[in-house]
Amino acid sequence: MDDWAKLLTAVAAVLSAVAWPLALFLTAFLFRDVLRSAINRIPSILDRVKTASIAGVRVELERVADAEKEDEAGKVTPNQKEVAARIAVEKSDLGSQPLLKELDRLCLEFDALRRNLPSGDIRTRAMTRVMVQMRSLSPSLIEFIDAYKGSGSAGSRLAAIAMMQMVPTSADVGWLEGRFKSDPPFIFYHAALALQNALDSPDTSERRLQEIREAARRALERVRSFSGTPDHSTVEVLKTMIAGTS
Structure with missing residues (x-):
């Protein structure tokens, strides 16, 4: 009798060990199309999250540019340092590449302003807005400074200067x-x-x-x-x- 009890206990232990993996396998098999679709959607979901984050960074850059006063003569302000610190925190989730694209966009904007606007206060204010935004990005991208220093673009050289200022x-x-x-x-x-x-x-x-x-x-x-x-x-x-x- 004891032998039968031991045998039944052993069989029950085996079945218990096999049951959950088997159940998971059957579930995965039965719902394989649904799971495959969900897995395929993960990259696009992550891309949307990154896009939303970059949009938030861009809004923050616009706000810091709007907040600067003309009498500060384009110098680094505590507000710019604060925004730069927040962007540096966001870099851990975003990575460098989206921020580099944003900085390159500002470099192109600066070059376009120099090329298309006549010299004067309006152009200077517009270029200062770009510089303020560059500063807020630059501490997060300081490891790329040599590439910007060596560029033939005035906007890229300004980005390198923004890094040195910050x-x-x-x-x-x-x-x-x-x-x-x-x-x-x-x-x-x-x-x-x-x-x-x-x-x-x-x-x-x-x-x-x-x-x-x-x-x-x-x-x-x-x-x-x-x-x-x-x-x-x-x-x-x-x-x-x-x-x-x-």
């Missing part, structure tokens, strides 16, 4: 000084701001401080050598650095 330790002093030789006034004004931010950074060594001031001195000489009236804002930023009171 991450002063990334500032390439020699490259920034070079902007005063080959780029338009809007870009070398922002190059001056990038130098100033690097000068003000607590992580800047004494040797680097001297390097930045020397670059600012040479840049100021070049700006003053241009025909016509030199850009007042650029001159003031460079003079402040040279004086050591930034």
Whole structure:
């Protein structure tokens, strides 16, 4: 009798072990078309989620551009840093590629503004809006800075400058000084701001401080050598650095 009881117990254990896998197999087999359709839809669902997230990033960029005041002269503000921090958090879900596409869109927009709008306050304000948005993206994309520095596009070089403004330790002093030789006034004004931010950074060594001031001195000489009236804002930023009171 005991042997029969042991046998029945063993059979029950085997059936119990097999029952759930068998049930799952039968369910998967019977509903295979439904499951296949659901699995095939997963990539499109993820794409829609990413699209919605990028749309949210774009809205945030527009809001930070709208919030900036003209009297702030295009400088980095706490609001821009706050938005940049939020976008950096979203990068963990989005990845770099969607943000790079957004930054490239801004580079093209800047180039189009320079090409299509006449020089003046309207164009400057429009380009400043682009720069503000670039800043909010740039800390999340700092690892791509070399590609933007080496670009033939003025908009891409401006994106590199935005990265240097937001991450002063990334500032390439020699490259920034070079902007005063080959780029338009809007870009070398922002190059001056990038130098100033690097000068003000607590992580800047004494040797680097001297390097930045020397670059600012040479840049100021070049700006003053241009025909016509030199850009007042650029001159003031460079003079402040040279004086050591930034």
